[in-house]
Amino acid sequence: MRRLAGLIAVLGVLSLLLVLAAQWLQRSLLAAGIEQWHWQELRWRDGQLHLQQIGAVYVHDQGRLGVRGGGVSLRPVWREGPRIGELSVDELQLIWQPVERLPEVDADQPWQLPSLADLADPLAWLPERLQVDRLLLQLPCPQGQCMLQGSVRLDSQAQPLELHGALQLASQEQRVSGQLDLTERNGRYLIQAALHLPEPLSLPGIGTLSGDAMLDLENETEQWRLNRGQITAKLENPEFAMPASLPRPETLMLDLKPDPASLADWQDRIDLALDIQAEGPLKGQLQGNLRLQSQDGWNASLDAARLRLAASRLELAEVELSNVELDWPLQASGDSDQLTLELGAEAPLTAGRLALAEDTLVLHSVRGQLGGARLLLPLAIPEELALTAPLRLSVDNLQQAVLQPQSWELQGELRYAGAGLDLDANLTAASGLDSRLQLDWPADQSWQLQATLNDIFLRAGNPLATTLVDWPDLLSFSSGRITGQIQASGLDSLQKLSGQVTLTGAEGIYDRAAFRGLTLPLSISLQGEQLRLATGGLRVDSLDPGLELGPLQARGSYATRLAQPARGVLELQSASLGVLGGRVSVEPGAIDLGQPRQSLVALVEGLELARLFEVYPAEGLSGRGTLDGRFPVSLVDGKLLIEDGRLQAREPGGVLRYQAEQLRTMAEGNPNLEQLAAALDDFRYRVLASDVSYDEQGVLVLGLRLEGSNPAFQQGRQVNLNIRLEEDIPALLTSLQLSGQVSDLIRKRIEQRYMQRGSP
Known part of the structure; x- marks a missing residue:
């Protein structure tokens, strides 16, 4: 019985020990x-x-x-x-x-291999x-x-x-x-x-990996020595995070080899030969000497490095590029606080073609130079990234709807900080057009651009004529000065533009008319597709289409859409032209160039007959008097028409003399002509009125009505005359021009027009 009790006690103790051991093992495993x-x-x-x-x-x-x-x-x-x-x-x-998300690692905690004793x-x-x-x-x-x-x-x-x-x-x-x-x-x-x-x-979360890794370490006490080591890896279809605007490489290849000279103290410092290659839509290679150091926290440097990238086609936000290549020598350094990157003296970037959305702007053979660029990236606050870059950009051919295809060059400095982007540069076209650009693009806000046009002296040439597509072919300058400043803003694209361009002291030719003393302050406004041009002080001192006119003064504005610049609305506030001692003015009104017919009313005030007869090529015709009138003027398909115009002399009238030898010869043997010649020899008119019309062919028709007398004709008897006169105005102006001193350009245009019309 005692033996049975002892056995039960032993089994009880063993059972208790097993339970305690099981509990200890469970707690240990859980821990x-x-x-x-x-x-x-x-x-x-x-x-x-x-x-x-x-x-x-x-x-x-x-x-x-x-x-x-x-x-x-x-x-x-x-x-x-x-x-x-x-x-x-x-x-x-x-x-x-x-x-799904790995825990953060304390970057300040030093890392080292444990000793074998541990x-x-x-x-x-x-x-x-x-x-x-x-x-x-x-x-x-x-x-x-x-x-x-x-x-x-x-x-x-x-x-x-x-x-x-x-x-x-x-x-x-x-x-x-x-x-x-x-x-x-x-x-x-x-x-x-x-x-x-x-x-x-x-x-x-990484991709598809293949390759080889080899490590040869030697330990003595607490020191580890790296005898050999190498990593050769190939990563296909990488899954790591990248900016959405950049194409993801299909394959990345890594080759990392330590420098044998740095193996002895590799835990403190090691030099590695780095070679990374990318294949896919964006091909590239990064080669350089990578140094890793662990004293006082980790830091790394990349020296004698070179980054090469190439892509046959890239599509970024609203931008499409083809045949893109860059070849940048660089050096970089970094620690737990900051990453620094600097490009070499020559850091070229080229693209065969760059196009904005829907080809609104196309650049061919783009060459950029970012040599000397420097980037600072605080790792704790990446949004405070800072970039400074001297920038040189040239384009062999720029195509845009309002610009002539030609080469352009941009040279200046680009700066980026957490607050936004700044650019200060000069932009020059092959035509000679030169301007200074200042771009301010705050983060998450609209960009602001100010362009200041460097003064253009037209005596040396007119770069605007070889820059703008819609520059009038018939307009040329021999002197003058153009200044201007433009402000533009937008978010994703150009949304608003305004500015002022001023032309002063200009001389030149428009079509067959010479002008001098031209002053034109012009304000420009663009909102979306709506363009508005306005001037408060257009003035031309002298305009000579065959007879001396001037001054010309005008105030008004022109509004149109960029897609149809020639089909806008011209709003005239005032316009006047000095003519033969008087002036012709236009009543305020609007002209819609999008319609087949535009109409306005011209007023004639104070036109002097004496001045008219000085320039009119009619032998023996002279007189004096002052004329006023009102002409409804229309433009039909670009041609000038006058219908139901009125012209009359001011009271008390004036004198009209026609003392031509040709008229006397024709009057011999014709009593009626003899009386007409006698009456017009010294005709004192009280009434001189005329209907005026002008047709598409340039023929001016005057229905002239004269009332008056000649004191020496039939004892001053009242004489009423109705005379119809027709004159080919273009031919008349041509005759007047050819009879005076005109430039070779005007003479050439006259000859071309003469051949087109078939007659002078």
């Missing part, structure tokens, strides 16, 4: 991050511990690892304490589920042989889950320490192999490791 562990059919046979199945879940900040093992055999040994002699697993399945206890627990006959590794991939199958073998001995491991995994065409050798020689430890991915392996 190590292992949970949901279980096993089946635990038994002891032939000096080994056998488990039919075992499972657990290991939880880490970076994800969860599920472990399932089958056919586990463990042989314990006594080697200065209990140790594992051999561990074999028929099948081991590992299921990895990474978290690893002595964990290494002592390694089995002399570890064999996994069938290893199943399950990873997430774009298709859902990918399964790799293979095996693991690990051999070790404690004295002297030796560890040899091999890993083989495969899935269809994918293969992964790795080797690890750790040996102890005279107190020194050698580690040689290699990983081979000969076929692409899909890695979630």
Whole structure:
């Protein structure tokens, strides 16, 4: 009975110890991050511990690892304490589920390899042989889950320490192999490791990876020495974050080799030969010497580097580029606080073609130069990025609806900071047009551009004529000065433009008319597609289309759409022209050039007959008097018409004399003509009135009515005359021009017009 009681007591104590051991093991595993562990059919046979199945879940900040093992055999040994002699697993399945966002790493915490002394206890627990006959590794991939199958073998001995491991995994065409050798020689430890991915392996959040990595380390006490190391990797279809406006490379290739001279103290400083290549829509290569240092926190520098990029076609926001190439020498440095990048003296960027949306602006053969550019990026506050760049940009051919195709050049300085973008540059066209540009583009706001036109002296040439598509072919200058300033703004595109252009002291020719003393202050306003031009003080001192006119003065505005610049509305506030001692003015009104017919009313005031007869080529015709009138004027398909015009002399009238020898000869033998010649020899009129019309062919018709007398004719008897006069005004002006001194240009245009009309 006592023996039975003792046996029960022993069993009770053992049961309690097993319960306490199980609780201790469970708490220890939970503390190590292992949970949901279980096993089946635990038994002891032939000096080994056998488990039919075992499972657990290991939880880490970076994800969860599920472990399932089958056919586990463990042989314990006594080697200065209990140790594992051999561990074999028929099948081991590992299921990895990474978290969507990895935890942040403390950048200030120094990193270093542990000394082997710290690893002595964990290494002592390694089995002399570890064999996994069938290893199943399950990873997430774009298709859902990918399964790799293979095996693991690990051999070790404690004295002297030796560890040899091999890993083989495969899935269809994918293969992964790795080797690890750790040996102890005279107190020194050698580690040689290699990983081979000969076929692409899909890695979630990264892409499809293949390549080789090799490492050869040597340890003595706490110092690690890198004897050799190299990484050659190829990443296809990368999944890392990139700006949406840039094309994602299809393939990235990395080749990283340390400089043998820097291997001795590699944990403090190491120099690496870096070569990164990109394939796909955007091809490129980055080569350079990368130096990593860890004293007082990490820092890195990239020296003697060169970045090359090329793309046959790029589509950025509202911009399309083709045949893009850049070749930039650069150097960079960085630490936990800031990244700095500097380009070499020559940093070219070229593009065969650059086009804005719907080809509203097209640039051919673009060449840029960003040599000397410097970029500062605070890593803690990336929005405070700062960039300064001397900028040189040239274009062989710029095409835009209002500009003549030609080359342009931009030279200045570009600055970018957290507050926005600034540009201060000079823009020059092949025509000689030169202006200063100042661009201010605050962050998240509309950009503001001010363009100041460098003075144009027309005596040296007119760059506007060879810059603007719609410059009038018949307008040319021989002198004058143009100044101007334009302000423009927009968000994604040009939304508003305003400015002032002023022409002073100009002389030149328009069509067949010479002018001098031209002053034109012109304000410009553009809102979307609506263009408005206005002047408050147009003045021409002298205008000579065949007879001297002037001054010409006008105030008004012109509004139109950019798509149809010649079909706008001209608003005349006032316009007047000095003519033969008087003036012709236009009543205020609007002219819609989009309509086939435009009409206005011209008023004649104070026209002097004496001045008219001085220039009119009629022999023996003279007189005096002052004329006023009113002409309804129309433009029909660009041709001038006058219908129902009226012209009359002011009271008390005047004198009209026609004393031509030709009239006397014609009157001989004709009593009626004799009386007419006698009356017109010294005709004192009280009434001089005329109907006026002017047709599309340029023929002026006057229906003249005269009432008056000649004191020497029939004792001053009242005489009433109705006379119809016709005159070809273009031919008359041509005759007047050819009879005087005109420029070769006007004479040439007269000859061309003469040939077109068939008569002078």
